[in-house]
Amino acid sequence: MTTPALQASLFGESGPVTLHALAPRRTELGSGAWIDVQPGWLEGAGEVFTDLVTGVPWQAERRRMYDRLVDVPRLLCFYGEAAPLPHPVLAEARAALSEHYAGELGEPFRTAGLCYYRDGRDSVAWHGDTIGRGSTEDTMVAIVSVGAARQLALRPRGGGESHRYALGHGDLIVMGGSCQRTWEHAIPKTSRAVGPRISIQFRPRGVR
Template sequence: MSHALQGSLFGESEPTALGPLSGARRIELSHGAWVDVLPGWLAGSADLFSRLAAEVPWQAERRKMYDRVVAVPRLLSFYPEHAPLPHPILDEARAALSAHYAGELGEPFRTAGLCYYRDGRDSVAWHGDNLGRGSTEDTMVAILSVGTQRHLALRPRGGGESHRYPLGHGDLIVMGGSCQRTWEHAIPKTTRAVGPRISIQFRPKGVR
């Protein structure tokens, strides 16, 4: 199943600005999980992509997998609570999301994690953001994407029909309810020639 998100044109002339969150479309999944999708929430996303790609202190990490240490197939940067974010529009985005979802989430978004997918070989495997509170509590993770579209795939934990959301060009997806416990998400590798993408993940305190 594919849910196409038609984002704004990847043009340099458009000023960087956020649109209203009232246009987000909610899709109910199962087991109390849901996603909100909003194409092109951020106008002028090309400027933000260029700034982040050039100025964020990206880290190339290595992790142990079974009996060997492998390179993480993407670049990473994490901004903990109270750390200055790398662009003012990200402060605006976090504040807007916190205000919009205050009634459901009951707390603000606190941290920001950034991932830089340089080409189709960069990816993230199936997982849920269920370290810490996400393993036992309903929570939200909001993802703003800039750069070339890549598919975010979602599937029920334990198997079932998957959903694919093309995200880029200022598109927003918010995963809420039980999504981090009962569903998994991934950015699959692709052999297609694709450009780079950066995702910014806003999370409440204690959710990773």
């Protein structure tokens, strides 16, 4: 697999890798769904991006769509509950999120799924994380982004006004309540020249 040789300086960062205090801003979406957003929660995200590009065993997957196999338009890696995470700050982030949301979530974040969007051709289609408990229960999915900003789009299931957030450079978004059941999210393809981005998705047990 070929990956771009990127340095933290590409993203204008040279400081230490650290997490700021959690103070996200909540937006109520309706039907019991909400999102929390905190730009720049992770300081030194460029360095983390570079370490993940080179240190994660990225996998290219193929999935059946209709009657044929197609390439998944992004690279993936999943870390289960017992697996050590590929950068120390990710373990710190998961612990901080678990503590911050303990009263609402009632359980810790346990797994981490990583997606590597190499350019504007890489994407993820409209979906909710409804494999497992997310199909019937309120839950949370916390996403930390490193690398160049990409648009994360949200829309109600069945149609309605959509929202877009440009996530990158250490930004945090948490989708909570009924969001996985009543809303969908996507990273759309774009023809604009965009740099690569990695998203780290923290989930509780039994949510994919």
